[in-house]
Amino acid sequence: MLGAIALLLVCQLAGEAVHRFVGVPVPGSVIGMALLLVWLALVRRERPSLEKVTAWLTAHLAIMFVPAAVGLMNEGPVLARHGVAIIVATAISTLLTLVVTALVFQWAIKRMDHDDREHDA
Structure with missing residues (x-):
């Protein structure tokens, strides 16, 4: 489960890095999501652990809005x-x-x- 969380964070960070260094007019989070999609298409073994993490995040989505x-x-x-x-x-x-x-x-x-x-x- 820790690996799945790390995968999400690495994709997010990579997307932000591409956005800032390349200057692509697309938000870093969208680039990170595209990178995650490519990763999942290439590495199918990640799906079960990622499904558990994303299910937990979705179930606790209200907590994500507190800082906003x-x-x-x-x-x-x-x-x-x-x-x-x-x-x-x-x-x-x-x-x-x-x-x-x-x-x-x-x-x-x-x-x-x-x-x-x-x-x-």
């Missing part, structure tokens, strides 16, 4: 000044994300149905 909530509480004056704008921007971006996700999902379903009909014919 505390940091948010320290920004009282900024929130008082820009709170309404932040809430509106968050609501609009959430709505747009839902709409785009639904449209892409519908497109994918139609495409899969179309491909299935062509395959059956």
Whole structure:
């Protein structure tokens, strides 16, 4: 289990290093996730231990938000000044994300149905 945690942290660190040293305009965490995906595609024996660790992390996900909530509480004056704008921007971006996700999902379903009909014919 310790090895799986180390793998997650190494991928995260490697992604951050690539982001900072190469200057790729992609967040380091996304690069780290891609590195983890490549690792898992190459080394299949990691999956069972990684599943245990990720299941535990997911089960305790609420704990991960505590530092962000505390940091948010320290920004009282900024929130008082820009709170309404932040809430509106968050609501609009959430709505747009839902709409785009639904449209892409519908497109994918139609495409899969179309491909299935062509395959059956």
